[in-house]
Amino acid sequence: MVEVKNLKKNFGTLEVLKGVDLKVKEKDIVVIIGPSGSGKSTLLRCINFLEMPNSGKVYINGEEVKKKNHDIDSLRRKVSMVFQHFNLFPHKTVIENVMEGPTQVTKMSKVKATKLAKLLLKKVGLEDKANVYPEMLSGGQKQRVAIARSLAMEPDVILFDEPTSALDPELVGEVIAVINDLAKEGMTMVIVTHEIWFAREVADKVIVMDEGVIIEEGSADKVFNNPDNERTAQFLKQVT
Ligand code: ADP
Ligand code: MG
Numbered sequence: 571m572v573e574v575k576n577l578k579k580n581f582g583t584l585e586v587l588k589g590v591d592l593k594v595k596e597k598d599i600v601v602i603i604g605p606s607g608s609g610k611s612t613l614l615r616c617i618n619f620l621e622m623p624n625s626g627k628v629y630i631n632g633e634e635v636k637k638k639n640h641d642i643d644s645l646r647r648k649v650s651m652v653f654q655h656f657n658l659f660p661h662k663t664v665i666e667n668v669m670e671g672p673t674q675v676t677k678m679s680k681v682k683a684t685k686l687a688k689l690l691l692k693k694v695g696l697e698d699k700a701n702v703y704p705e706m707l708s709g710g711q712k713q714r715v716a717i718a719r720s721l722a723m724e725p726d727v728i729l730f731d732e733p734t735s736a737l738d739p740e741l742v743g744e745v746i747a748v749i750n751d752l753a754k755e756g757m758t759m760v761i762v763t764h765e766i767w768f769a770r771e772v773a774d775k776v777i778v779m780d781e782g783v784i785i786e787e788g789s790a791d792k793v794f795n796n797p798d799n800e801r802t803a804q805f806l807k808q809v810t
Contacts, residue, residue, distance in 0.1 A: 571594055571598075571631060571726060571758055572594040572630060572727055572760070573593050573632075574613075574616075574626065574627070574628055576591060576627070577589065577616055577626030577628070578623065579621060579624050587609050587613060588782040590609075590784060591784070594727065594760055597757075598758055598759075598775065599772050599775075600776075601760075601762075601773035602778075603766070603769060603778055603779075603809075604785075608779040608780050609781075609782045610731070611762065613779070614729045614731050616628070618649045618651055619635065619646075620651070630645055630648055631648070646723075647675065647676065647725065649725060649726065651729045652716050652730045653731055653733075655736055656704070656716045658704040662703075663703055664691065665700040667715055668686075668690055668715065669683040669684060669687045670719065671722050671723045672686060672723070675723065683722075690718040690721050691718055693718065693721070694715070694718045695714065696711060696714055709737045710737055710742075713734070714744065714745060717733075717749070727759065729759075730759060730760070730762065732762050733745055734746060734768075742765065749768075753772050764809055773789075775788070775789065776794070778799070786799045794806065
């Protein structure tokens with residue numbers, strides 16, 4: 571469904587991604603872990619061209635994404651992203667945030683988009699917050715709105731960049747519960763997280779990044795219990 575081949579990205583002279591290969595099959599849940607600064611966010615951002623890769627290729631459903639507006643727009647309809655800091659529109663209500671994509675990007679009618687948004691808010695347990703502004707919400711609620719907004723684009727894949735790391739510990743569970751529901755429904759997801767227990771629970775595949783490369787890749791059982799790479803073991807010691 572998503573394939574990345576030999577992806578490289580520099581910021582000036584800093585080589586952040588040094589040739590990354592990644593395959594995500596339909597309904598797969600791929601969890602990416604690794605030290606801060608290892609290039610995890612940059613990888614996700616390059617997959618949906620929020621950052622332009624310097625070289626390498628991205629394929630969605632077998633089709634190469636070229637650096638043309640048309641390709642990038644259609645890519646972003648299929649691959650949506652949930653950010654660490656939610657990135658909601660502060661001057662729009664919760665339901666307007668969820669409706670923004672369908673009405674602006676896919677030109678869905680307002681009536682239809684309202685229906686869809688209500689359904690999605692119900693799914694994330696926030697139907698009663700439809701008409702409030704994001705500032706009235708807790709971090710966990712904001713992130714659930716962000717997930718609803720992402721689902722409103724009816725994407726093939728959702729990329730999550732540390733969806734729980736800006737949250738107070740007691741709010742982590744409610745966001746993970748929503749992601750778990752999506753997992754049960756067979757949503758294809760790539761999740762960057764430091765919640766190792768969660769990774770163990772949902773991951774079909776765990777990828778460990780360090781200094782711009784993938785240093786380890788395998789089942790959760792393999793990576794967490796019996797890693798091949800010494801640096802994986804060291805990283806796990808720090809975060810668990
Ligand atoms: P991670 O998500 O694994 O913590 P990032 O992908 O955010 O890592 O960052 C990898 C490296 O790239 C870091 O050294 C970071 O400072 C650098 N970096 C990320 N984004 C930019 C940017 N827009 N401009 C310059 N350097 C950046
Ligand atoms: Mg990051």
